[in-house]
Amino acid sequence: MNNVTITVNAQTLSAPEGSILLQVLLDNGVSVPHFCYHEALGVDGNCRMCMVEIEGQKRPQIACNTRVKEGMSIRTLSDSIMAVKRSILELELINHPVDCPICDQAGECSLQNYYMEVGLYESRIDRADKVRKAKKVDLGSHVILDQERCVLCARCTRFTENIIGTGDLVIANRGNHACVTTFEPQGLKADGYAMNVVDLCPVGALTSGDFRFHQRVWFLKSDPSLCHGCARGCSIFIDHYPQKYGDDLIYRYRPRVEREVNGFFICDEGRLSYKNHTGDATLTTPRYSGTAITLSEALELYHQKLAASGSGVVALASPSLSCENLTALRDYCLQYAIPLFGVERGSFDETFGDDFLRLNDRAANRSALPLLGISEDESEMNAALCAASLVLNFDNQTPVSVDQIHFCVHPIDTRELQIPIAPYTEQSGSIINAFGKVQKFASTIRRRHPVPPLHELLSTIKGLA
Amino acid sequence: MIQRIVSRKFDIPDAHRIDVALLHGGYATLSKAFAMEPDAITTEIERSGLRGKGGGGAPTGKKWRLMPKTISPSYLVVNADESEPGTFKDRQILQYDPHLLIEGIIVSAYAMGADHAYVYIRGEYKAFHDRLVEAVEEAYERGYLGENIRNSGFNLSLSVHRGAGAYICGEKSALLESLEGKRGHPRLKPAKPECEWYFGHPATVNNVETIATVPFIVQEGFEAYRAYGTDQSPGTMLFAMSGHISRPGVYELPFGLRMMEVIDELGGGVKNGKKLKAVIPGGASTPVLTAEEAEKATLDYETLSAMGSGLGTGGMIIMDEESCMVKALHNLLSFYRHESCGQCTPCREGTGWVDTLIRHILAGRGDETHIQTLLDVSKTMNGQTICVFAPAVSGVINAFVKKFRPEFEHYFQRSEG
Numbered sequence A: 001m002n003n004v005t006i007t008v009n010a011q012t013l014s015a016p017e018g019s020i021l022l023q024v025l026l027d028n029g030v031s032v033p034h035f036c037y038h039e040a041l042g043v044d045g046n047c048r049m050c051m052v053e054i055e056g057q058k059r060p061q062i063a064c065n066t067r068v069k070e071g072m073s074i075r076t077l078s079d080s081i082m083a084v085k086r087s088i089l090e091l092e093l094i095n096h097p098v099d100c101p102i103c104d105q106a107g108e109c110s111l112q113n114y115y116m117e118v119g120l121y122e123s124r125i126d127r128a129d130k131v132r133k134a135k136k137v138d139l140g141s142h143v144i145l146d147q148e149r150c151v152l153c154a155r156c157t158r159f160t161e162n163i164i165g166t167g168d169l170v171i172a173n174r175g176n177h178a179c180v181t182t183f184e185p186q187g188l189k190a191d192g193y194a195m196n197v198v199d200l201c202p203v204g205a206l207t208s209g210d211f212r213f214h215q216r217v218w219f220l221k222s223d224p225s226l227c228h229g230c231a232r233g234c235s236i237f238i239d240h241y242p243q244k245y246g247d248d249l250i251y252r253y254r255p256r257v258e259r260e261v262n263g264f265f266i267c268d269e270g271r272l273s274y275k276n277h278t279g280d281a282t283l284t285t286p287r288y289s290g291t292a293i294t295l296s297e298a299l300e301l302y303h304q305k306l307a308a309s310g311s312g313v314v315a316l317a318s319p320s321l322s323c324e325n326l327t328a329l330r331d332y333c334l335q336y337a338i339p340l341f342g343v344e345r346g347s348f349d350e351t352f353g354d355d356f357l358r359l360n361d362r363a364a365n366r367s368a369l370p371l372l373g374i375s376e377d378e379s380e381m382n383a384a385l386c387a388a389s390l391v392l393n394f395d396n397q398t399p400v401s402v403d404q405i406h407f408c409v410h411p412i413d414t415r416e417l418q419i420p421i422a423p424y425t426e427q428s429g430s431i432i433n434a435f436g437k438v439q440k441f442a443s444t445i446r447r448r449h450p451v452p453p454l455h456e457l458l459s460t461i462k463g464l465a
Numbered sequence B: 001m002i003q004r005i006v007s008r009k010f011d012i013p014d015a016h017r018i019d020v021a022l023l024h025g026g027y028a029t030l031s032k033a034f035a036m037e038p039d040a041i042t043t044e045i046e047r048s049g050l051r052g053k054g055g056g057g058a059p060t061g062k063k064w065r066l067m068p069k070t071i072s073p074s075y076l077v078v079n080a081d082e083s084e085p086g087t088f089k090d091r092q093i094l095q096y097d098p099h100l101l102i103e104g105i106i107v108s109a110y111a112m113g114a115d116h117a118y119v120y121i122r123g124e125y126k127a128f129h130d131r132l133v134e135a136v137e138e139a140y141e142r143g144y145l146g147e148n149i150r151n152s153g154f155n156l157s158l159s160v161h162r163g164a165g166a167y168i169c170g171e172k173s174a175l176l177e178s179l180e181g182k183r184g185h186p187r188l189k190p191a192k193p194e195c196e197w198y199f200g201h202p203a204t205v206n207n208v209e210t211i212a213t214v215p216f217i218v219q220e221g222f223e224a225y226r227a228y229g230t231d232q233s234p235g236t237m238l239f240a241m242s243g244h245i246s247r248p249g250v251y252e253l254p255f256g257l258r259m260m261e262v263i264d265e266l267g268g269g270v271k272n273g274k275k276l277k278a279v280i281p282g283g284a285s286t287p288v289l290t291a292e293e294a295e296k297a298t299l300d301y302e303t304l305s306a307m308g309s310g311l312g313t314g315g316m317i318i319m320d321e322e323s324c325m326v327k328a329l330h331n332l333l334s335f336y337r338h339e340s341c342g343q344c345t346p347c348r349e350g351t352g353w354v355d356t357l358i359r360h361i362l363a364g365r366g367d368e369t370h371i372q373t374l375l376d377v378s379k380t381m382n383g384q385t386i387c388v389f390a391p392a393v394s395g396v397i398n399a400f401v402k403k404f405r406p407e408f409e410h411y412f413q414r415s416e417g
């Protein structure tokens, strides 16, 4: 597409000819209130909020349904356009409950923001005249609907209809009795992607049953990261609360736009996987024979066991460990002549993959193994395990019948020695997804008593073996 | 005054049966039409100046030309949704001469190259639906529909589809959505004029009466049609009269007659000898006229739109001196509140709010601010929506409030007194 020049509020912009005006404005940081348009869902034109003034046009036009043309001159702030926006916002609000103080969306709500930006008038409708609808409908898949707060932008219905293709959500009834609903009670499934509608909903109509009322969003800090739930490695935001006198807790994952990997969405299972990495879900102190021990006690035991096993030691690496951890582990094993395998039984789940985002390969970094020269030969591994007297298990879920020492993220129900290593949320690193894309992630969560990442731990125990 | 083009067979007993229809010239146009080039038919329609009779008055021939000939199959969709208060003309055709409609459909589909035709009929019109279906079955049996119609080599199938009771499904793009099995939501209008689309295929939507007029024009030539009416409103239309009128009914008249002449002479004047207060000229969605305006009005597109109203569907609602205009507006607004499809914010919320405001005024709780709010909301509803439903409501409100404001104010005084 050719680039053309347009003028916006006396500022000159260059944009591809024929592109969606609203998108161009948003990409250039021009604030234009809008509800129904979403880059992933396209134009619907129902909310009428994105009005702009276009020179040469008698009436204000919706920017989402306007294509960019050479020489277009647009105003978004003139008195007349502000008056139009205010009048439409007024209509948007007449039947809205405006119960922001008890609304989970408060602080990240488009309606609330626009109201602060262009509204701020006395309501002209009697509260008794507002249309009442259901305040709490469990749509299924952890999604809760407040029909009164819904602005009927149809983002959620368009998501299930056009993106997922299940059409679980529909709008029923007409006029101001229209409401979002499902065909059957709790009928929202959306093939395991349902919770994306919570992010898409511009207001507090759809909230996450998993997140709502747990934390006010203005206390949360959002940091970019990568889901490790499968070999796609979707981009996410980790929303967490760095408490002053306690651990930094994760409250939710949200999708982060990464066009080449996950687009705008993530799967529900990945979204809820934060639970495995927060609070006391992870192992924080070494354990032996069912009791907690100190790290130096643990390393002492480690060396004793290692010495006792002589040459019968085999190491197993989880194919979800970062490149940095795998490299350190490979070097460690090379140095001490310990055979290392990256095979993990059970890490392929034939029931998980689909034709959207989810992949059967549940390991986050399997693509790194051949690049690092870590063996993926299962029969060799089996042979080595048969001959082994001790297995050093680096977070690998393969069932093993030999005596093991576990370097693990999660507590394991065993009396064997377990030494904690940091989850990916607590360290930086990189992973290579199933399509060969190298992706970096930063450390987001700080514990008061940090658990070392594997590569750090290995550097401290290196010379002692 | 009365002319008989589409109503020609209305008074013939059993003209809805194919044998009777055939005896009276039914399907006679087909042999002439099939002998013509399809394009020549469209040209004939263009020259006749035929305007769509579903309310918009768009030139029919021009609309047919928007059908791309390169994509097949393509569709002719006949709009028999007729749900607007005050409009009840298409049902006459369905009831008394369904074969004229089928004949029109065959000729029109042949002209635009449509492979399949649909009639989308208002759900509540069950009896007319059944009658049309019977006629369609007869037409299939006699070879007027189906493969190789009357040895012309032209194929056309015709299906009749019942709506589910939504006024908005009369709007052409909502109708097509509904026909596709979706919610009847009007579609965003394209930037440049183009045909409609049915499952991604070209489609033309025309009103029942529009299509029923086609056989006459093809048979008699465009000049015969232009012999009636005015330059900008050629031909005839089925005008309906309801409300406070002595002889309510549907009359086929040439365009351009004086409104009062029609009301007084054909309609027998205002019922019970009362005085006229107001006329809604062309179905509920056209702005109301005062009695003085009605005196000046003629029944054509140009005059009524110059008066700030419209010819619409030609369905006149006559209101006598005792009519309460606030109650009349309330009646209309409760209809619109119920029928807004609910997509666009200004319409969904606006139709509800204006109805609420009127209810307050009627209950004696109103004051000047209610009228101001009514006009403000009406302004927001105008020109900012996907379809013309909301702008039409806005026009209705403005006309009632501006022309009959003292009646609204009268209700405030009541509460004070």
Ligand SMILES: Cc1cc2nc3c(=O)[nH]c(=O)nc-3n(C[C@H](O)[C@H](O)[C@H](O)COP(=O)(O)O)c2cc1C
Pocket: B051, B052, B053, B054, B055, B056, B057, B058, B060, B079, B080, B081, B082, B083, B084, B167, B168, B169, B170, B171, B172, B173, B205, B206, B207, B208, B210, B211, B387, B388, B389
């Ligand atoms: C709210 C609304 C309701 C309508 N209802 C009808 C209807 O019941 N019948 C009809 O023929 N046209 C109706 N129309 C007009 C149609 O959109 C369309 O213009 C018409 O069917 C085209 O046919 P014509 O060109 O032959 O008039 C309606 C339009 C709107 C906006």
Ligand code: SF4
Pocket: A149, A150, A151, A152, A153, A154, A155, A156, A157, A180, A200, A201, A202, A203, A205, A206
């Ligand atoms: S629930 Fe949210 S996303 Fe869905 S229509 Fe309502 S406001 Fe839009």
Ligand code: SF4
Pocket: A227, A228, A229, A230, A231, A232, A233, A234, A262, A266, A267, A268, A269, A270, A271, A357, A358, A359
């Ligand atoms: S598709 Fe895979 S990487 Fe993406 S969110 Fe789901 S589990 Fe995580």
Ligand code: SF4
Pocket: B168, B185, B186, B339, B340, B341, B342, B343, B344, B345, B347, B348, B385, B386, B387, B388, B389, B390, B391
């Ligand atoms: S104007 Fe009203 S009826 Fe038309 S699309 Fe919008 S909400 Fe629906």
Ligand code: FES
Pocket: A033, A034, A035, A036, A037, A044, A045, A046, A047, A048, A049, A050, A062, A063, A064, A065
């Ligand atoms: S964003 Fe343009 S109309 Fe909703």
